Amino acid sequence: MCLLSTISKPELVFQDSDEQKFRRWVFYEYNATVSVFWSPFLVNGTENDYSKGIRHNTLYLDTPNEKWATELDKIDVVVFSCGHWFVQRAIYYGEGNQLLGCNSVQEVNCTNFNFLDAFRKVLRIALKEVTKRHFKLEKNVVVATFPSAHFEGEWDKFGACPKTEPYKEGDTEMPHLENDMRKLAIEEVAMAVKDVKEMNGGLKIEALDVTKLALLRPDGHPGPYLFPNPFANGMKERVLNDCLHWCLPGPIDTWNALLLELMKRWNDA
Known part of the structure; x- marks a missing residue:
């Protein structure tokens, strides 16, 4: 956005009211729109919140995050950029909300589930979602x-x-x-x-x-x-x-x- 705005002035047309993690700009001069979707796991789930005592992420690996998935019909170029959040403590659920396992969550009695496997499943489901639609x-x-x-x-x-x-x-x-x-x-x-x-x-x-x-x-x-x-x-x-x-x-x-x-x-x- 910093680089593009040196050529054409964008107008902020949308931002979520709480944490401003979802934003959309329009470059009217070029009929171009740039949207940013905060979705570090690409799938549905809840992020850790230490202020509320939530010390791990909860991820549903088979359900793409609707924040970006429902916007696919309006997007010509999709850029997926994620990875670092997957090394964090997490509980993973699969199809039908079946517990798959955990990554470094001792408070819950569940088997270890490698975060690399979780990352692979997430990328696969995200790319399949785009492929299915487009x-x-x-x-x-x-x-x-x-x-x-x-x-x-x-x-x-x-x-x-x-x-x-x-x-x-x-x-x-x-x-x-x-x-x-x-x-x-x-x-x-x-x-x-x-x-x-x-x-x-x-x-x-x-x-x-x-x-x-x-x-x-x-x-x-x-x-x-x-x-x-x-x-x-x-x-x-x-x-x-x-x-x-x-x-x-x-x-x-x-x-x-x-x-x-x-x-x-x-x-x-």
Whole structure:
């Protein structure tokens, strides 16, 4: 949105009244609409809320979140971007609200259910939902792969996000989590593409593979500067670091440039 608004002024036409996690802008000059849907799991469920004593997520892995699913008919390009929330504590339910298992929830008597399996089921159900509705149409779906975090030590210890320059090739190795999440997304995209081809559909589905690009940018996070002037009263041993989210200049610019190239390629095909 920051980049697009340098070319054309958007008008905010909708936002939910509570947490403003769902928003829609219109660029009238170009007859274009951009919508943001907060759905970190893509499926129905409830998020943890420590203020209310809810210390885990509850997910229904077979039911796409209606917030975005009911809007699919109005969307020409869908970008799915999720992953990090799946490593959190969670209880999983499947078809018919059947308990499938838990991830690190000791308070509930249930078997362990790997969060990677949950992530795979969610991506598969999301892509099947789009395919079911749009396989005949010239619409486009992008799945962004898992970007890396770069914490070094404890998240609230000074120096946990210290890098000021990108890594060079060979300076670091892909961690298992990032590699597994990326591989999983690539596999599910390939399966969805195969399904569309077998149905002779016009829907285009591609992965936006940003995992390695993100891995090489440990300098691209807010770090201790998540909030202004963290050291105004002197240096601290403990400080809130954000080495998970990303600053717009740099990495996000690159991902947007790749997304633009995908869209231009579709247009030229």
